[in-house]
Amino acid sequence: MKKLVLFVALTAALHAPAWAATKNVILSVPGMTCAACPVTVKKALARVEGVEKVVVRFREREIVVTFDDAKTDAEALTKATANAGYPSTVKR
Numbered sequence: 001m002k003k004l005v006l007f008v009a010l011t012a013a014l015h016a017p018a019w020a021a022t023k024n025v026i027l028s029v030p031g032m033t034c035a036a037c038p039v040t041v042k043k044a045l046a047r048v049e050g051v052e053k054v055v056v057r058f059r060e061r062e063i064v065v066t067f068d069d070a071k072t073d074a075e076a077l078t079k080a081t082a083n084a085g086y087p088s089t090v091k092r
């Protein structure tokens with residue numbers, strides 16, 4: 001019985017969104033060389049769970065991603081663009 005109580009308490013703690021926050025990250029994506037590229041990268045990023053908004057700055061070869069940091073992180077985002085064929089780095 002004690003174990004069950006502990007388990008329930010732990011589960012509740014792990015799922016509490018108390019520290020969840022919306023974050024912005026700027027990804028540098030040098031491989032976006034034509035107007036069609038951002039479409040592919042944007043789709044790949046939008047598929048990542050926790051991503052709320054994707055804004056492409058094509059001329060700067062940058063993408064601003066708004067995400068829930070309880071669900072994903074910058075590493076997962078760069079991985080997603082790389083998997084789509086566009087390696088990226090975090091600018092900020």
Ligand SMILES: [Cu+2]
Nearest residue numbers: 033034036037
């Ligand atoms: Cu292209």
